[in-house]
Every structure is written in structure tokens, then in C-alpha cells.
Amino acid sequence: MKFTDGYWQLLPGVTELRPRQVDEVVAGDDTLTVYASTAKIEHRGDTLNRPLVTVSFHSPMDGVVGVTIEHFRGGLERGPRFGLRREVADVKITTPQLNGAPLATFRSGPLEARVATDGDWSVEFVADGRTLTSSTARSVGVLTDADGRHFVREQLTTGVGEHLYGLGERFGAFVKNGQTVDIWNADGGTASDQAYKNVPFYLSDAGYGVFVDQPERVSFEIGTEVVSRAQFSVEGQSLTYYVVAGPTPKDVLRRYTALTGRPARVPDWSYGLWLSTSFTTDYDEATVTHFVDGMAERGLPLSVFHFDCFWMRQFHWSDFVWDPATFPDPEGMLARLKAKGLRICVWINPYVAQRSALFDEGKERGYLVTEADGTVWQWNMWQAGMALVDFTNPDAVAWYQDKLRVLLDQGVDCFKTDFGERIPTDVVWHDGSDPQRMHNYYTHLYNAAVFELLEEERGEGEAVLFARSATAGGQQFPVHWGGDCESTFVSMAESLRGGLSLALSGFGYWSHDIGGFEGTPDPAVFKRWLAFGLLSSHSRLHGSSSYRVPWAFDDEAVEVTRLFTRLKLSLMPYLSQVGRRAHTEGLPVMRPMVLEFPDDRGAAAVDTQYMLGEHLLVAPVFSAEGDVDVYVPEGTWTSWLTGEQVVGPRWVRERHGFDSVPLYVRPGTVLPVGAVDDRPDYVHADGVTLHLVELPDGHRSVTRVAAGSGADDALFTVERTGGRVRVEAVGAPGAWAVQPRGGARVEHRGDGAVEIDL
Structure with a gap:
């Protein structure tokens, strides 16, 4: 959100308070509090009618410095709040009385905040003797707009040639400089500035990250209100953010995911190929069996079969009851599928349609979100009269989990947790949460409820979701997929940008609909997407109104599916260990080039390729003809498919058939390759x-x-x-x-x- 008209003037109707002079610095055992007046104080009378801005410094762990900016502190403390992990930090505090300088310092491990106590407002964040970023005289603001709404704003400096990344799964330009981004979950597909997964965290290639600890709407102006600053603001009277030290991007992600939660370890079987019924297609057990047997007959290894929405009766979503007209014997069908070596996934969402028997049950027990007068909140989107499960109510969580437990007993292995973005803000939550703060956070409670059930029933390391929505901390409940993309090369590229941005937002695993979701892809699009999808963390064939079995396109699509599926499964000794590092260190399986090569300026803005783990470079082909430009970093890189070598750093142009893709092995690699290529769990x-x-x-x-x-x-x-x-x-x-x-x-x-x- 912008507050200024150019650099010097405020927008009409906007007023601003800024810290102008430090009045007092108070050091606690592990906190530093700075009281700053909003004008120069020359004599005692100047303190009358003079607001203060309070800025406090704290640390949840080494290398992370928290900053809280406050105006009025009398507001109600309403949740939710992000569940942050905390450790005992090595904190050292000095004040002017202790260091003899007009400076107060707050150090946590390698990161130090230096607050000027004389002159204009200034806070520098310093590590290894280098200023990473700073808050300057015009950075902090307590603002009121023309409608009387209150906001708190911070602006942190960016340097020459500095690039910022992250902010969730964003499908526009990979480098976020010059973008306005609102952290507000929305069901907007992959072709706009809306996103399913909004994360108020950005990572800088200058050696730090910034996490805004506010679950509500956070408005970012990345070099747009002031071109040399990254601005973030929230409505209200206070703002808390954390500066996360590096020095490398990997170090930033390690610290950030230690703070907000590391991704869970996923089972090996989840890395195999997933096949879906697709969304609005017609299917029954015969159709499903035909697909499964068709894959086997063609030598196409399949690991997971997914039933999308219409496994349930129309107008009944989500009651978790198999449609008896289509699936009269669900237990028998699931047993027959599992006898073929498959795992089973089914689609769910957090809504309950009015026609479902669960609606009356949830209403009677108080498990559904209500309006202020106690009326159950409802709408007619997706299914008639849908209500929303209130996951702030522990009893509602247990009730919802018990319904899913029945499916697990029938033979289901995992769930696609769809939706979770269109959460109303004119409702009342069981635990009294602020509806604005709950809008983004709801998906966290939803996915946590399902994931924790799976861990309870299947065991740690066996739980896996296929989730669409998320916010900060949602990486703990993998896997996430990119949402509803078009079936085009352009959408294939925008999906990759979304995955790369999500990777730099703390998420370890990511997938996407091979061939695109909306429409039916041209065979060329489908075949090119196959290589990309099967060299991603997780791989799923899924569409909207048309099937995604390879033979529905052409014979070559079958061959390409076989080639890249078997290639991925042979790489499981490598991929499984890369996934383990996602769990233990917070490093993503699919890595933007800047994450592996932060000192290579040529890699800073590359968003059409990625590293699969540390050692494999993948450059998807975004054209039917097969022309592709690949950025090769320093060293002699070896094509895994052909053995040809390329010496970098430089861009190279290549042409590939549908049975090929730029897949390069990094120099100095020991690559373990398995003896099995027909299943992932060996x-x-x-x-x-x-x-x-x-x-x-x-x-x-x-x-x-x-x-x-x-x-x-x-x-x-x-x-x-x-x-x-x-x-x-x-x-x-x-x-x-x-x-x-x-x-x-x-x-x-x-x-x-x-x-x-x-």
C-alpha cells in the first residue's frame, strides 16, 4: 500500500508520525526498548501532546533479530499468531552508558542491530562488519489515511544490484524488485498477481532475509514507493518483523525454517508418478481400472492413483462418502487397486455442503463458522449452501479428523487438501480470532489437522498431502502443488516461476499439473511438460475437463512418459537424500540457480531453469520446436542424457527432441543411481x-x-x-x-x- 505522493509528500488525507529523536533506551536481560518522540524535544513543554513511537528488539534464536514497532498498545491481543520456534539466543546488549558512543546495540549471534541514539532515526543491521540493510530517518511510519484507518510501516534499504525473492508462490517476475505484493490468499489461478500461497518473507541475495510476523494482510512495496527500499505495512497500531542473517541464501533459509518450521519428511512412494481422474471428467471403477491397467500394459510405472472431487456425490462435498452410483464397493475397489501396488489419494476440502448430512451435524454441535448473530456462514460457490469447518475449535478438528479416519480405514493413503483460500472476514471464530488475521492463517489449521491425522494413523515419515493453499509455516505439511494453470507453454513457465519463488519462501517440496489444468494441452505442450514434471520434486498427471493418460495424446507421449518416469525412479537414491535435507535443513528439492550460485551475477535472475538438489541442472523446454537457452555456471558440466560437456559460465542454445531435455550434472559430483526404475520405494x-x-x-x-x-x-x-x-x-x-x-x-x-x- 502506498502512502506518499512521490518522495516528499503524503497522499491527500494521509497523516504520518515518525520517530525523530530517541528519548530513552531501556535494556532488559534479553530485550532492548527504544522510546522515540515524533518531534525534536528542546524543553519540557515539548513533551506535551507529543506522541511516542516505541521500537523494541528481541531474538528468538541466534542470527535472528526481531523488531516491534508500536504506537498505541491498548488493543486486544487477538489471534492467530504464527507458531514460531524459539531457542536460547546468545544476546548481547549495549547502551550509550556502556559503550560511550551515541549508539545502542542489540546482538544475536552474528547479527547486530545498531540504533543511533543521537541525531536522525537510524537502525543498521550488521553482520561480519557489513551493513545488510537499515531503517533510515524516513523509514518508520505510523500513518492514518483519509478514512481514519491506522497503519504501521517500515522501509528497509536495498543496495546497488541487490535482488529480493520469495513472498510465497508468485507467478510473475521471479525477482521481486519493482513489484507491489499483497499477502492475501486468493483462488486466482497462476496467471495474475494473486496467489494461493502467500508468505510474508523475502530473501535477499545480499545475505539476509526479512520475515514479517503478521498473519493478516501485509502490503509490500518492493522498490515501488521508494525505489531504494523494501516497504511493508499492516493495518493497526503495531508491526513485528524479523531480520534473518545469512551470510548465504542457504543459511538464511536454514534459519528461517528453523524459526517457522521445517518441512516434514515425506515417504519415498510419494516421489513416483501420480495419476488422477481429473476434475469434471466421467469416471467409475471401470474407468479407473482401465487407466491403471493401461499404464501397466505400456510399461509406465505408476505409484499413486488420485480420485478428484466427484468420488463424492454431487451437491454433497465434502461429506467423505463415496458416490454409491459410481463406486458401490469402495473398500473392494481400493483393495483391488492396492493389490496392483498403488497408493490411494482422494480429494477433500474444508467446506460442508448443505445437502450433506454433516451440515446438520456440524451446525448442531457448533463446528461450523458463524456470523455475528450466530447464523452459520454459507454461500453457493462450488456446492449449494456450503458452510466452513471452524478449525479453531478443537472439537471440530477431532470431528473432521474422525470423518477422514474412516477413509483411511477403507484404504486411502493420503489427501489432496484443496481450497482454503476464499476465507470470509465477516465471521466469528470459536476461539475469538481476528477474522482479518484468520483469512490467511485458516489454511494452516486446515492442513495441520489433516497432516497430523496422517502422522497419527500412518506414522511419521509416511504422511503426505497434496495441498494448494498455505502461508508462513505451511511448509511443515508437504506436498504443495501450483494450482490451476492453463495448458500452454506460457503457463508452464509461469508455474515454474511460482515454484521457484515458493522454494525461496521456505517450502521444500513442490509439484504442478503436468500438461496444465485448464483445457486440453496440445501434444507438444504435454510432452515438454512431462520432462519438467518428472524432474520436479513430485509429479502428477491431472487436468480439469479432460483425462491426462499419455495415450490420449499420441504414441510418442507414451514413450516420453516411460523415459522420464523411469529416469526419475532411477534417481531415487539421490532424490531421497535431497528430500531429507529439505526436512533437516529447510533446503528445497527444486532450487533456484541463485540459491546454489549466489556469487554468480549471471544466475541472479534466471527463472527458466533450476537445480534439482545440489548436483543436477534442469532446463525445461518451453517450445514445440525444442529450442532452449540454458545458463551454465562455472566449470565443466556434463549432460546426463548424452554425455556431452559444456564449459561455463555462459549461456548456450540447444535444440532437443521430445525425448530429451537439458539435464546437466555439476562438476565434482558423485551421483548415486539406483538399480530399480519401476518404483520409488526400494x-x-x-x-x-x-x-x-x-x-x-x-x-x-x-x-x-x-x-x-x-x-x-x-x-x-x-x-x-x-x-x-x-x-x-x-x-x-x-x-x-x-x-x-x-x-x-x-x-x-x-x-x-x-x-x-x-
Whole structure:
């Protein structure tokens, strides 16, 4: 939201209070509070009728400094609030009395806030002797607009050549400089400035991040109100934000996800190919069986089958009852599908249609969101008379979970938690939450309720969702997918930008509808999207009004599906470990180039490719002809599919058939490749081949590979000295091999070591 007319003047009707002079600094055990008057104080009389702005500093963990800006403090403390993790931080505080300088400092680990106590308002955030960003004399504002609404604003400086990223799953330009972004969840598809997943966090390639700890609408002006500053504001009398130290983008994400929650570990089976009934298509058990058997007959490995909305009766969503006209024997059908080696996913949402028996049950028990007079809130969107489950009520959560538990007992393995964005703000919540703050946060409660049920019933590491909406902290409940995209190359590219932005917002796993959701893709679009989708964290064939089985397009689509599905499954020893780092460190599986190469200015704005983990570069092809530009960072990169090499840093133009895609291995890589390519959940270490790619002299690395349920990972230590490589295995459950790129394959069995000449 903008408040100024140019740089010097306020918009008509807007008034502003700014901290002008520090009156007093108060140091607590682990807090620093600064009281600043809104005008210069020359004598005692100047304090009359003079507002104060209070700015306090605190820290939830090392390397994270929190700032709270307050005007009036008498308001009600209404939730919700983000559930932040807190640790004992190494805090050091000094004041002018202690350091003999016109400066108060608040240090948390490597990050220090330096507050000028003399002269104009100034706060510098410093790490390793370098100012990361700062709040200047015109940055902090307590504002009132022409309608009498109150706001608090902060503006943090940005430097020359600095790029900002994140703010959730945003489908526009990947670099957020020059954009106005409102953090407000909306069901707007992937082609506008609206987003399903809004996260009030941005990451800077200058070595820090900023998280605004406000679940309501946060308005960001990234270099738009003042071109050299990132502005954020909220309606009300206070604003809290955190500066998160680096120094690298990976370090920022590690700290940010430690604060807001790390992604859960997902099961290996979820990495396989998911096939859906699609949305409004006609289907029954015969249709589903035809699809499943058709995939098997064509050698297309399938891991999960998904039933979309109309597994339930029309006008009854969501009552979690199978449509008896279409699926008269759901338990038997699910058992027959599971006997084919499949997992089962079903679509759900948090609404209850009036025709459903659950509506009366929820109304009677007080489990549905109400208006101020106690009337159940309803609308006719999607299904007639829909009401909304109140997840702020613990009894309503348990009630909703019990309905889903019946499905788990029938054989369902996971849920697609759709919707969660169009949450009303004129309602009353069971726990008294502020409706404005609950609008974005509702999806967090919704996904948490379903995910926690799955962990309870299936066990930790076996729970997985396919969720559309989220806010800060939602990364704890994976997986998320990109929502309703068009079936075009342009939409394929905008979907990737959304995933890259989400990755820099703390989310570890991400997927999208292969071929696009709306409409029916041209066969060329579908085949190009297949390579992109099957080299993503998670892979799903899903559409709106048409099926997405590959043979519905052409014979070549079948071949392309087979090729890239089997390629992905063979990479499971690698992908599983990348996913584990998402869980333990908060680093995403699909990584923007800037995350891996923060010092390469050529990588800063690249948004048409990504790193799949640390070692594989993927550049989806966005044209039928197959022309693609690839940015190759420094070093000698090797094509995984052809063995050809490219030396960077530079852009290269390539042309690829539908059975190919730029897939490059980073120099200095030990890439573990599995012996199985028809399912994702196998013992990855048994029969694994370690591919050695451009290892430099002096290279030493340890590669972890899963060794089976209940067993510790197998560890493979690889060292190169001159032209000789030594590989030592510990915990290997069976045979394994070493394959120098372009050299002879060397096999081994069990623990021990092998030495080879390159």
C-alpha cells in the first residue's frame, strides 16, 4: 500500500508520525526498548501532546533479530499468531552508558542491530562488519489515511544490484524488485498477481532475509514507493518483523525454517508418478481400472492413483462418502487397486455442503463458522449452501479428523487438501480470532489437522498431502502443488516461476499439473511438460475437463512418459537424500540457480531453469520446436542424457527432441543411481551405482544412500588423489558399483573399498 505522493509528500488525507529523536533506551536481560518522540524535544513543554513511537528488539534464536514497532498498545491481543520456534539466543546488549558512543546495540549471534541514539532515526543491521540493510530517518511510519484507518510501516534499504525473492508462490517476475505484493490468499489461478500461497518473507541475495510476523494482510512495496527500499505495512497500531542473517541464501533459509518450521519428511512412494481422474471428467471403477491397467500394459510405472472431487456425490462435498452410483464397493475397489501396488489419494476440502448430512451435524454441535448473530456462514460457490469447518475449535478438528479416519480405514493413503483460500472476514471464530488475521492463517489449521491425522494413523515419515493453499509455516505439511494453470507453454513457465519463488519462501517440496489444468494441452505442450514434471520434486498427471493418460495424446507421449518416469525412479537414491535435507535443513528439492550460485551475477535472475538438489541442472523446454537457452555456471558440466560437456559460465542454445531435455550434472559430483526404475520405494543402496563426474584432484565427499527400513544409511566415501580414486563403503546392504563418467564400471559387494584409475 502506498502512502506518499512521490518522495516528499503524503497522499491527500494521509497523516504520518515518525520517530525523530530517541528519548530513552531501556535494556532488559534479553530485550532492548527504544522510546522515540515524533518531534525534536528542546524543553519540557515539548513533551506535551507529543506522541511516542516505541521500537523494541528481541531474538528468538541466534542470527535472528526481531523488531516491534508500536504506537498505541491498548488493543486486544487477538489471534492467530504464527507458531514460531524459539531457542536460547546468545544476546548481547549495549547502551550509550556502556559503550560511550551515541549508539545502542542489540546482538544475536552474528547479527547486530545498531540504533543511533543521537541525531536522525537510524537502525543498521550488521553482520561480519557489513551493513545488510537499515531503517533510515524516513523509514518508520505510523500513518492514518483519509478514512481514519491506522497503519504501521517500515522501509528497509536495498543496495546497488541487490535482488529480493520469495513472498510465497508468485507467478510473475521471479525477482521481486519493482513489484507491489499483497499477502492475501486468493483462488486466482497462476496467471495474475494473486496467489494461493502467500508468505510474508523475502530473501535477499545480499545475505539476509526479512520475515514479517503478521498473519493478516501485509502490503509490500518492493522498490515501488521508494525505489531504494523494501516497504511493508499492516493495518493497526503495531508491526513485528524479523531480520534473518545469512551470510548465504542457504543459511538464511536454514534459519528461517528453523524459526517457522521445517518441512516434514515425506515417504519415498510419494516421489513416483501420480495419476488422477481429473476434475469434471466421467469416471467409475471401470474407468479407473482401465487407466491403471493401461499404464501397466505400456510399461509406465505408476505409484499413486488420485480420485478428484466427484468420488463424492454431487451437491454433497465434502461429506467423505463415496458416490454409491459410481463406486458401490469402495473398500473392494481400493483393495483391488492396492493389490496392483498403488497408493490411494482422494480429494477433500474444508467446506460442508448443505445437502450433506454433516451440515446438520456440524451446525448442531457448533463446528461450523458463524456470523455475528450466530447464523452459520454459507454461500453457493462450488456446492449449494456450503458452510466452513471452524478449525479453531478443537472439537471440530477431532470431528473432521474422525470423518477422514474412516477413509483411511477403507484404504486411502493420503489427501489432496484443496481450497482454503476464499476465507470470509465477516465471521466469528470459536476461539475469538481476528477474522482479518484468520483469512490467511485458516489454511494452516486446515492442513495441520489433516497432516497430523496422517502422522497419527500412518506414522511419521509416511504422511503426505497434496495441498494448494498455505502461508508462513505451511511448509511443515508437504506436498504443495501450483494450482490451476492453463495448458500452454506460457503457463508452464509461469508455474515454474511460482515454484521457484515458493522454494525461496521456505517450502521444500513442490509439484504442478503436468500438461496444465485448464483445457486440453496440445501434444507438444504435454510432452515438454512431462520432462519438467518428472524432474520436479513430485509429479502428477491431472487436468480439469479432460483425462491426462499419455495415450490420449499420441504414441510418442507414451514413450516420453516411460523415459522420464523411469529416469526419475532411477534417481531415487539421490532424490531421497535431497528430500531429507529439505526436512533437516529447510533446503528445497527444486532450487533456484541463485540459491546454489549466489556469487554468480549471471544466475541472479534466471527463472527458466533450476537445480534439482545440489548436483543436477534442469532446463525445461518451453517450445514445440525444442529450442532452449540454458545458463551454465562455472566449470565443466556434463549432460546426463548424452554425455556431452559444456564449459561455463555462459549461456548456450540447444535444440532437443521430445525425448530429451537439458539435464546437466555439476562438476565434482558423485551421483548415486539406483538399480530399480519401476518404483520409488526400494532399497536404494542395494545395487546402487556411484557415477563420478568431473571430480577434481583432492576431491573428498561422503554420499549417503538409504539402506532400507530401520537401517542406517550406507555411506560411500570418495577420494581422488591424482588419477586414482578410492571409494569406501560402510553399511552397504548388497552389491554396488562405481562408474567413472566415460570409464569402465567397477562392481563391488558389501562393505569395503575399491580403488580405480581414471
